[in-house]
Amino acid sequence: MSLAEAVVANAFELTTDPVALARAHQKFSVITGQAVEQELFRALQRDDVACAAEVVGPSGSGKSSCIMRVCSDIAGMDATGHEMLILSAGDAASSLTDPAAFAHHLVDVIRSQGFRFSTDVQDRLELVGARETEVTEPVRTHTGRAEGGVPGVRASYQHALQEAHHKRVFGQSAAQARGDLSDILKVMRAEGARPVVVIDDTDRFVDPPGEDGLSPTVDFLFVNAVRLLSELAVDFVVAVHPRFAGTDGYEQARTRLLRTRVEIPPLLYGGRNPLNAILAGHLRSHGIPEPVSGLVGDGALDVLYGVYFAEGRDLREVLRVTERAAAHAVGQRRPLVEAADVAWVLAELTD
CATH class of the missing domain: 3.40.50.300 (P-loop containing nucleotide triphosphate hydrolases)
Structure with missing residues (x-):
């Protein structure tokens, strides 16, 4: 699945629906070992x-x-x-x-x-x-x-x-x-x-x-x-x-x-960006088989990880930024969300 198709499918959409939350949840016991x-x-x-x-x-x-x-x-x-x-x-x-x-x-x-x-x-x-x-x-x-x-x-x-x-x-x-x-x-x-x-x-x-x-x-x-x-x-x-x-x-x-x-433990960087698992859960909940690496670049994940801690471990803010960055990347005809797309969103939010 292309990034454009993932955006149309609202793959990174923020939700408060209990069932969608349960479906997208990546267990902390797996990510952090706790x-x-x-x-x-x-x-x-x-x-x-x-x-x-x-x-x-x-x-x-x-x-x-x-x-x-x-x-x-x-x-x-x-x-x-x-x-x-x-x-x-x-x-x-x-x-x-x-x-x-x-x-x-x-x-x-x-x-x-x-x-x-x-x-x-x-x-x-x-x-x-x-x-x-x-x-x-x-x-x-x-x-x-x-x-x-x-x-x-x-x-x-x-x-x-x-x-x-x-x-x-x-x-x-x-x-x-x-x-x-x-x-x-x-x-x-x-x-x-x-x-x-x-x-x-x-x-x-x-x-x-x-x-x-x-x-x-x-x-x-x-x-x-x-x-x-x-x-x-x-x-x-x-x-x-x-x-x-x-x-x-x-x-x-x-x-x-x-x-x-x-x-709820903090998501620490232990050899792999933990946001990879978080975003994978959201893709899975939307029935999207594409791995995160096929839609979001490593550089973008690193910038998003900075957002996670800068916003007090707020994964909802990470998803908001990711969703907007994905739409921006599609507008720029890029196959992946890149660090520049995340930076563009952050600049827009601080203006």
């Missing part, structure tokens, strides 16, 4: 205690793709019973103001999804995980699953929740939301399901528009949402920006509630 994905995977698979995990890294460092890839690996397994509710914290900020509001938000989401805890995102993640030849690590099936696998479990608890709603057992009052959520969880667990809440997109609370520094919502996130999930023994994963450290809410959660800390 068992990043395995740590999170094991935390979500433990039977003796609920998962209370934080995935820590700067904006754009790969937190979301790491989380979604592990979720896809679990979803693609043979009926582990996990039911994943993936929340964009930035879109649900108003629900973090107190525990009752957050519980009411979850209850409302479950009801709006046809009394299903997980969304269609999990269905699509299952396909990603099932197609992968290399999962995060081999795992035994969760002991709590019911016969018939996840679809059977899901249909059973959906029916039970719908019946409870029609009988006005839950879903009528925001003030009763915590009790409602607790009842929903009991029904799900009785049917063999294992609820998991993923709270992503928390970076939107760092330097939000019109504010200098961190949003007060950071404290609300941990004092209200994380604490509630912990008290209800719900498996959860929360994305954490390093700048959350030192805030009252985060520090309380870190010392009392969070059990697993997964840190």
